Amino acid sequence: MEDFKATLHTIVEGLEKLGKDAPAEDAEVYNCPLCRDTGYVLRGDRAWPCVCRSSSLLREKKAAAGLTARLQMMDFDSFDLHCYPDYLKNDDGKSYRDIASEAMQNARSLADSCAAGKTGRGLLLMGKVGCGKTHLAAATANRVLDQGGEALFLVVPEFLDQLRFSYRRENEGLDEAEIISRTYNVPLLVLDDLGAHNYSDWVCNKLFTIINHRYNRNLPSVITTNLDLRDLEDKIGDRSTSRIVEMCRISNILVPEGQDHRLGTLV
Numbered sequence: 001m002e003d004f005k006a007t008l009h010t011i012v013e014g015l016e017k018l019g020k021d022a023p024a025e026d027a028e029v030y031n032c033p034l035c036r037d038t039g040y041v042l043r044g045d046r047a048w049p050c051v052c053r054s055s056s057l058l059r060e061k062k063a064a065a066g067l068t069a070r071l072q073m074m075d076f077d078s079f080d081l082h083c084y085p086d087y088l089k090n091d092d093g094k095s096y097r098d099i100a101s102e103a104m105q106n107a108r109s110l111a112d113s114c115a116a117g118k119t120g121r122g123l124l125l126m127g128k129v130g131c132g133k134t135h136l137a138a139a140t141a142n143r144v145l146d147q148g149g150e151a152l153f154l155v156v157p158e159f160l161d162q163l164r165f166s167y168r169r170e171n172e173g174l175d176e177a178e179i180i181s182r183t184y185n186v187p188l189l190v191l192d193d194l195g196a197h198n199y200s201d202w203v204c205n206k207l208f209t210i211i212n213h214r215y216n217r218n219l220p221s222v223i224t225t226n227l228d229l230r231d232l233e234d235k236i237g238d239r240s241t242s243r244i245v246e247m248c249r250i251s252n253i254l255v256p257e258g259q260d261h262r263l264g265t266l267v
């Protein structure tokens with residue numbers, strides 16, 4: 001990674017110098033006057049990726065990590081704490097705003113430590129549909145990837161469909177072992193919407209395998225769910241639930257009744 005950064009730095013410096021010499025009219029014709037939209041610039045006898053490619057490469061990397069274009073737009077700056085009223089409190093007297101703010105800070109520091117190569121506890125973000133938990137989970141993954149780290153964002157119902165499909169048609173596409181192994185050692189795993197739908201014993205066992213593998217290696221996960229802990233235990237089993245509780249900080253994000261934040265900036 002350091003080598004890559006040093007190379008990129010050299011390229012950027014060279015291109016900035018080239019850019020100063022670029023004819024002024026090019027700026028009006030091409031989106032990128034440096035490479036004239038080819039994505040490459042010539043230096044000496046070699047073609048180098050242009051700086052304009054680094055942002056599209058990052059978008060591709062994020063897409064490969066499971067972040068759709070919509071999820072890629074979710075960052076900590078666009079997480080609006082004003083959606084969480086200060087005047088409403090939970091049973092412990094903590095305001096909705098403080099709960100959301102704490103969850104956001106935990107998520108941000110998890111992203112930074114993960115990008116720095118550290119392991120540790122993850123986050124369990126609980127709350128009803130539209131409370132902003134997917135936004136925080138996506139912001140965490142985006143921040144890790146922005147800093148050159150690795151993350152994998154899985155929408156659990158889709159992931160389980162993929163797993164079942166691979167099980168039925170093992171010889172086509174990714175097989176089950178490949179799909180599961182992607183989740184094992186990635187520095188940050190996001191499991192979005194855990195507990196939606198009914199889980200068979202087979203699915204519960206697969207989930208436990210993943211969660212237990214990461215638990216044993218102290219690898220952080222961000223898990224979101226609409227369920228409370230009792231319902232989560234009914235859905236995915238007590239073994240997985242107790243592992244999750246041990247390996248995660250828990251935030252129960254609250255929003256006012258009858259408000260759907262998905263219509264605004266939150267998901």
Ligand SMILES: [Zn+2]
Pocket residue numbers: 032033034035036037038039040050051052053
């Ligand atoms: Zn360019």
